[in-house]
Amino acid sequence: MPLVLNEEQNMLKDAAKDFCGKSTPITELRKLRDDKDETGFSRDIWQQMVELGWAGITIPEDFGGLGFGYLGMGVVMEECGRTLTASPLMSTAVLGSSAILSGASDEQKAELLPALAGGELLTALALEETPHHSPYNISTTAEKSGDGYKLNGSKKFVLDGHVADQLVVVARSSGTAGDRDGLSLFLVAADSDGISTTRTIMADSRNAANIELSNVQAPATALLGAEGKGADVLDKVLDVGRIVLSAEMLGGLQEAFERTLEYLKVREQFGVPIGSFQALKHRAAEMFCEIELSKSVVLEALSALDEDSDEVPKLASLAKARLTDTYNLVSSEAIQMHGGIGMTDEHEIGFFMKRARVCEHSFGNAAYHRNRYGELEGY
Amino acid sequence: MAALDDFRKDTRAWLDENCPASMRTPMTEGETVSGGSKHRSPNPDSYVWLDRMAEKGWTVPAWPKEYGGGGLHTDEFVVLLEEMARIQARSPLEGMGVTMIGPTLLEYGSEEQKQRHLTKIVNGEIRWCQGYSEPGAGSDLAGLATKAEDKGDHFLVNGSKIWTSGAQFADWIFCLVRTEPQAPKHEGISFVLFSMDSPGISIKPIKLISGASPFCETFFDDVKAPKEDLVHKVNQGWTVAKRLLQHERSGLRALASAGASRTAATQTTTSLADVAKETIGMVDNHLANPVLRDSIIQYRMNANAFSLTQRRTVEESEAGSTPGAATSIFKFYGADLRKEQLELQLKARGTQSFGWEGDGFTAEELNLTRTWLASRAGSIAGGTNEVQLNILAKRVLGLPD
Amino acid sequence: MATLREFREETQAWLADNCPDSMRGSGTDAEAVAGGTSQTYENPGAKVWLDRMAEKGWTAPMWPSEYGGGGLSRDQFLILQDEMIRINARSPIGGMGFSMIGPTLLDYGTEEQKQRHLPKIVNGEIRWCQGYSEPGAGSDLASLATKAEDMGDHFLVNGQKIWTSGAQNADWIFTLVRTEPQAPKHEGISFVLIDMDQPGVKVNPIKLISGSSPFNETFFDDAIAKKEDLVGQLNRGWTVAKRLLQHERSSISGMSSGGRRGRYDNLRSLSQIARDYIGMDDGKLADLVLRDQIIGNTMTSKAFSLTQRRAAAENASGGTPTFATSMFKYYGSELGKDRLELQLKAMGTQSFGWEGDMFTSEERTLTRTWLRSKGSSIAGGTSEIQLNIIAKRVLGLPD
The missing domain is CATH 1.20.140.10 (Butyryl-CoA Dehydrogenase, subunit A, domain 3)
Structure with missing residues (x-):
C-alpha cells in the first residue's frame, strides 16, 4: 500500500490547510466555548465545508459525493486536527456515511447518501452506555413491536448527539450485554417520540450528548443491516472512526509539536534559547521519532480502508493505540516545555491536551486497542 | 521516651477537648485558612480552631516560643502531627507565611524583623504572597528585572511579577528586586518585604487552562519599600531567595505532616482504588481491567x-530545619506522582x-476535570521539574x- | 513495468536454479559469511552461493556493474530481495565492505581506488574493518589522537583504535587519523585505508559482558598507509567519516x-x-x-x-x-x-x-x-x- 500521498490528495490537503487556517483557527473554538454556543460549531463554516465537498469525500460520485476515499478524508481531518476545528465531519461525514455505506439497503443509500453529501442531514452514532468504550456491551433493547421495533435504553458520549437529525442507534435485539451477536442498528429521527437529549459540555469544547430512549418506535425499514447482525456493520464503522480520528489526532499533535519547537527556539532563559538544553533536545527528538512512526501507521491504515483490506481491524487498533499515546505525550510535553505560559487559558497550547485526552477515550483507548490487536493476532 | 509518652497523652487530651467537630472532617477548598482578612473561611469553627492552636503556638509547632511558635522538638512535632492525624484534625493554618517567609525570616531576618512579622504569621493576622517570577524570568529566576532604587529610607520599586499566587488576598509580599543593575546577575538582587496595600500596586488575575485563576500578574509603579524590611544584606538577596525555595519545595512542616500521618499518599490512592472499583468493577477480588490495575498498584507502591x-528525611533532619538541596527530590517526584494519580483517575473514569x-456529570467529576488540568502546574510552578533535576x-x- | 515483471520472472528462475538447498532457511550467526582471507566454509554450499551471486554482482546489487556490482535499480533490488525472501535464501555475504566502505568509496573514492577495492569486496576476497573510536574519543569522535605523519609517498601511522569490530579477521582497515595537529579538531583529520597485513598493526580482542569478543583494540606502531589510499582530500576526512556513519547507521x-x-x-x-x-x-x-x-x-x-x-x-x-x-x-x-x-x-x-x-x-x-x-x-x-x-x-x- 502506498505510504506517500498522490497529487490529488496533496492538493486536497493544501486546500484543507488553507481553509482551516483562514476560517477555523483555534480562536474560533475559543469563541464557541466562551459564547456558550448552543450548536457547538458554526453552521456557516459547515456550509462552506459542504460546498468544498467535504461532507461527501468518502461517498461515491454516483451518490453525489467526491469519491476521494479515506486517504482524502484523512488529509482533511488532519488539517482540521491542527486547528482543532469543531464540525460535524466525524459524526456525519465519517461515522454516518460509513454506517449507511456499509449497512444500508439500496433504497436507503439512494435516499440518504445524496442528503449527507449535500449537507442536508446531520447524523450521530448512539453507541456507548458506559464511560469506557465497549461496543458489544449494549443493554439498550430493541423489542419487536408491530411491524417494527421499540427501543429502550440510555446512551452516553454521543458525538454531535445534540444537533443530529438522525441517530444511528446500536441496540440489542437478542442475547445479553457483551455478546457480539444480537446487536441491531437503527436509523431513527432524533425528534422521534421518546427520545430525550442532554448536551454534555466537555473539556475539549467539542460536542457530545447523553440520550435517553424510552419506547421509541422504529419501523422495520429503520434497520441498517440485518437484525441481530449489527456488529458486522458496527465493527466496520468503528474502524473507520478510529482511523479517521487518528488522522485528526496526527494533525493536532504535529501542530502542538511544531508550536513547541518554535517556542524552544525563541524563548530565552539563562541568556540562551531553552532549546539549546540537552534535557529538552532529547525529549524533542524522541517525540519526533514517535511522530514519524505515527505518520506511517495513519497513512497505512487510511490506505487499507481505501483498499478494503483484511488488515483494517489490526491497523485501526495500531493507529488508535499509537496516536493516543503519542498525542498524550506530545500535548503534555507541549505544556511542560511552554512552562507557566502553557498553563494559561490565554495561550492556545493547552487546548491540545484537552482534545488529546477526549480523543483517547473515543472509540477505545490505547490499552483497549492493544488488547484487541493481541486478540486479532491470536494471543 | 517517657517524656515523649507524656507529651503524647497531654496532646491527645488537649486535642480531644479543643478541636471542634467540624475541624475533624476533610478540608474543603474554601475553608482553608491562609491568614489575613481578605479571604475568610465561611465556617466560624475554622477561626475557633485557629485561635486555640495559635495560642499554644501550634500553628507553627517547631518555631521558637519567643516568636509565638510552639517550641517543639522534632520528636514532639511528629507526635503532634500523628495525634492530629488520629482524629483527622485539619491543619489550622496554611499559606506562605508559615511555609516560606516565616522559616526564611527565622534564618535571615533581623531580631526586629522577627519580632515584628512572625507573631502576626503565627496567629493568622497577615497573609503573604511571593514576588519571584517575572515574564522574562521563569526558570532563570535570577534574570529578573524589577528594579529598586535606593531613596534613603526606602527603595522605589518598579516592574512586574507574574504567577503571584494569591496576590489578591495577600496583605504583604516578599519580593526579589534588582538593586544593582551593573553587577553579575546573581549579585545585584535584594530581598524586600512590603505591604500589598502600598500605593502603586495593581493586580491582574491570570486565567488557567483549568478555568481557575489562582495566580496573578502584579505590577509595581513607584512603590515604596521601607529599608527596615530589607531582609539580609543589600545585593545578597539571592542567598535568601534560594533558601526560601527549599522551604517552599519541602518545608519540614510539609514533609513531617506527610510522613507522620502516613496517609497523605495513601488516602489519595485509596480513593483512586475506590474509584476504579466502582467504575471498572471487580472480578475475583481483582479490578476487572488487569492492565489498569497494574498501573494503579504501581502508582500506589511508588506513593508509599x-x-x-x-x-x-524528617527523622534524619536536625530539629526544626528544612533539608537542603535534596528538597528538589520531593518537589520533582511529588509533582509527577500527583500528575500520575490524576491521569489514572481519568483512565478509570x-x-x-x-x-x-x-x-451529565456529577460535581465530583466536574471537579476532577479541573483538578487534573491544574495538576499540570505541579511540574512547572515553584521551579520546573527540569530545574529540580538540574539542582539534584x-x-x-x-x-x- | 513489463521489464520489471520480466526481471522478477528471470530472477525467480535464476534463484531456483542457483541457490543451493543448504543456503535456504535461516542460518546461525556463526555461519554468516563476511569474506576475506580468514573466511572458512564449513558448509561448501556457502562458497558456491557466494561465487554464483558475486558473478552476477548480486552481492552488491545496486553498485555499478563496472566495479563488479549488479547495477540494479532500486525497484529491481527490491524485487531481488522479495524473491530471496520468498525462497528463504540467506544473504550470501555481509560486512563492512558492503555496508560502509563500499558505499563511501562510491561517493568519495577516486576512479583508481574504486577499481582497485570494490571488485574485491563484491567477490568476498577482502574483509574490512573500521578504525574510528579511540579510548579518549568515543561519542566525541572528532577528538581522535592517532596521528599520521606525511613521509612523501606514504603516511606513518601511530596510535590506538578501540571497538574495532572484527579486526582480528579483517584484511584491511579504513581509519581516521590526525594529519594536522594544529588545526581545529574537525579540520585536521584524514580518512585512510591501511593493509592490516604488516608488522606495524597489532590486534587485541576485548571480551564483552556477553562473553563474546566481537570487538578489539587495534594498535598502530609505525604502520604504513600509502598515499594512494587517502580517501577524499587531505585534512578533509571528517566529511567522509560523517557520510560513512550514515551508511553505518542505516545498516545497523x-x-x-x-x-x-x-x-x-x-x-x-x-x-x-x-x-x-x-x-x-x-x-x-x-x-x-x-x-x-x-x-x-x-x-x-x-x-x-x-x-x-x-x-x-x-x-x-x-x-x-x-x-x-x-x-x-x-x-x-x-x-x-x-x-x-x-x-x-x-x-x-x-x-x-x-x-x-x-x-x-x-x-x-x-x-x-x-x-x-x-x-x-x-x-x-x-x-x-x-x-x-x-x-x-x-x-x-x-x-
Missing part, C-alpha cells in the same frame, strides 16, 4: 515509597472525566556544569 | 536491506516464546500485564517497519536517506533492547542460562543476544548522540 522517604460544566544533578550528585 | 537499523528485515528476525517472535513459557488462558497469554507490554512492542515494531518502508518510498532516488538514519539507528536499537527485555520477562529464569545442558540452545542464545543488544545503543554513535543529531539537523534546535 515516596511518603516513607519523606518520613525518613473514562469519558466521565472530561465534563466541563452543566448536566549539580548539588546532590556533584555532576559538573 | 536494517535499512540496507530495504527495511524489510529487523535485526532479530532469526529469533522466534515474542508472542511465540511467551506462549511457550507463560501459557495461554482463554485464548490470551496467561499474564495479562506482560501480554499488554508484548503487544505494545509488537505494535511498535510494526509501526517502525512501516516507517522504514515509508522512508524508502519517499526516497525514490535510492540513496541513503539522510534525515532518517539517526532516527532509525536510535529507535531501532531501543526497540530491539525493549523486545529482548520482554523476552527475558517471558522466559523467567530460563533466560539466564550461560552454558551447559540445563538450557536449550535458544535460551543460551537469548542470554547472549540480550547482553549484546545493550551495545546496539552505544556502538556506531550512542542513542544520545543520535538524539543530538536529530535535534540539530532535523529539528533545527540551537547548539
